[in-house]
Amino acid sequence: MRQPFRKASVYIALLLILEAVTGFLIIIVTAIYQTILSNYLEDIDRRLLFSYLFNVYILGAQLVVTFLCSLSLWNRLWKRRCTPNVRLMVSVWLFYSCVIIASGFGTVWNLYYNIDVLENSAESSLLHGIDEYYTSPEWKLLWDGLQLRKQCCGVYNYKDWMNAEWMPKQAQAGNTTYRTKAVLAPIACTKKISDNTNCAPNFAMNPEEYNSHKRAPFPSLTVDSINTNGCLPVFSESLWRYFYILLLLALMALKFLIFLCCFTKYILQRQNVGDGCDVGLTDEEGRPLVMVKYPRNVRCITIGEDDLASDMAPEATYCNCEEGVETCDYCEG
Template identity: 65%
Template structure:
């Protein structure tokens, strides 16, 4: 095919590469947030999350594979003559690309409708983790790591730890507004005296049992811990992930519209060039060329400019008749 403007093939290739890179970004962003969100869930809820994100992975892979293969397709099309089959191929390719982008938006709409389900699953998982904090070492490590890195405490707030059935109730001489029973992982990073109560002292020995047993959690203050819950952080991360996906899908749609415009313009220019418009076909020197169609039983000869300028050019007759003496021969004069 002819390039309707300078470096048309370069612009088409750049748009295809950008679309493939957007697909790669969608896969990478989904993998990163999949790891972040899975830290709040157990194995069962993680499978539920993977089920919702699997279609996002497929969408990104489809963008990469489709537009990387499209680069090879366009490179081969530039070397071929524009025929009705080529125009049909480009039309089908545009339709298939639009279907992929549409399915991506439908997948994101499904994820948007499932935000409430994922939030409820995370709430259930984290609440179960508080109940199993001492009986399941995996949950203890998960909660401590989550609260230290995300700087949160409890599901909705630090009070979730105090409401646990296994948690000892604070003594009467502590004020509820100041005394808090929570893991050390809830302590603020800027608190210097937060871990002072972790050192055994005279007040931590239970003399009635004759041992050095202590309460499972020391008494902390509200000012020394993170009071915000971990579930709001999960929700904000989930919404942030959804907004990033929506922005990437919008970018892919924008570049697809540019590809559609370029493709339609190229097809239109090919249609003009294949007709009787001399401006569509030119030789190496920029002179217009004329396409002459002739029957299959007529041989073609090449006449140079010097022959056209000469008055002594001989008349050439060609005969393509059956070898019969009584039949007359029809002559074709150029």
């Protein structure tokens, strides 16, 4: 096809590459946030999370494959003459691209519609982890790592640990000030010593509490020394952040597709000028004339409209005839 302006093919190729890069970013961002969100869930809920994100992976893969293959398609189109078949192929390609972007917004909507389901799954999983903390090493490692990295404590707040069934009640210490401020929570709930380390300070039990509860799984801490915010709000914040990033990438893909549609429609329209798809010639009634190619050894004859309407063959035309001469040469046209 003829390029309607300078570097038109470069602009088309750039838009196709941007669409493919957008799909690649969708896959990368989804993989990162799946890893982050999986840290809050047990195995069965991780599978549920993957089932929700699987359509997002498919969307990203479709964008990458479709628009990278479109580079080869457009490189071939620039070398071909624009014909009705080419116009049909480009129209089908545009329609298929629009279907992919529309399915992308459907995927985003599906994730938005099920955010509450994922939050409920995370809540149930974390509460179950608190019940299994003292008996399951896997949950203990998960909770300790989560609370250290995210600087949170409990599901909603630190009181979730104190309400656990296996948690011993606080000692009735004689020091009233200590008793009112003391909480029972894992060491991982303590605040960072500095910004360069995740190590928690080495707290010791109150002597009176130690004598009364020798079986306590961890010592009492104070409210001022621990993170009081829960881990579930951190999960919800990460989930909503991922949703907004995914929505932004889907809008970027839509914007690039709009530019592609505009460029494509403009290019196909410009093919009507010169030697493009349409020769620009019409008959007396405004109907377009069709140009037909034929081999060089084939002669063409022109048949008028009246001849087509008649059942009789057109009369032969003679040339080089003089009056009174019975025979003369036949003129072929």
